[in-house]
Amino acid sequence: QSALIQPPSASGSPGQSVTISCTGTSSDVGGYNYVSWYQQHPGKAPKLIIFEVNKWPSGVPDRFSGSKSGNTASLTVSGLRAEDEADYYCSSYGGSNNLVFGGGTKLTVL
């Protein structure tokens, strides 16, 4: 099972919006609505921020939103804040009881 493809970096200024992509195949991202996104600050464990493509866990602000088209999922962070600077990872159900992650994107708030 190959890792999902994410851009290594993304950036935006405070208040702007930024979108991070996550590309897989029809065997994972494209085949199921089980894409999740995680935020990881340095030295911390990842935190779930989006699940099932576009749903929010309790306590996650709606500035974070998810979508999917074909084999590519996307995370959009609106109204960027300094505290959004972190690494972001996507994951997807990969079929056959597998969970596959993306390589991660470092988001910089300029």
Place this chain on the structure above:
Amino acid sequence: QVQLQESGPGLVKPSETLSLTCPVSGYSISSGYFWGWIRQPPGKGLEWIGSIYQSGSTYYSSSLKSRVTISVDTSKNQFSLKLTSVTAADTAFYYCARQRGHQLVDYWGQGILVTVSS
């Protein structure tokens, strides 16, 4: 609140076996969910290692399957990871986690750095 906490040696010699345990508080493993292990080499991305259900059914990443064993002890409310024949490439932060099926991870341990070195 579900809490997980990895424990085990932070240094393992090449060719030996890495062993970690994850006690769970705030939720009974016997009540359901999958319980998994995920690793992250320093400065790199996340890699799913495998998971176990309360029944003891196990599921492993195809790339690590030949070296991984995950077990559960419901009496102690904890689960464990064993990774055999380790090399420097196995140096990573190891996270234990609660999974909803194999769709997502909703609770993570804080992570433990395991270094493989002689």
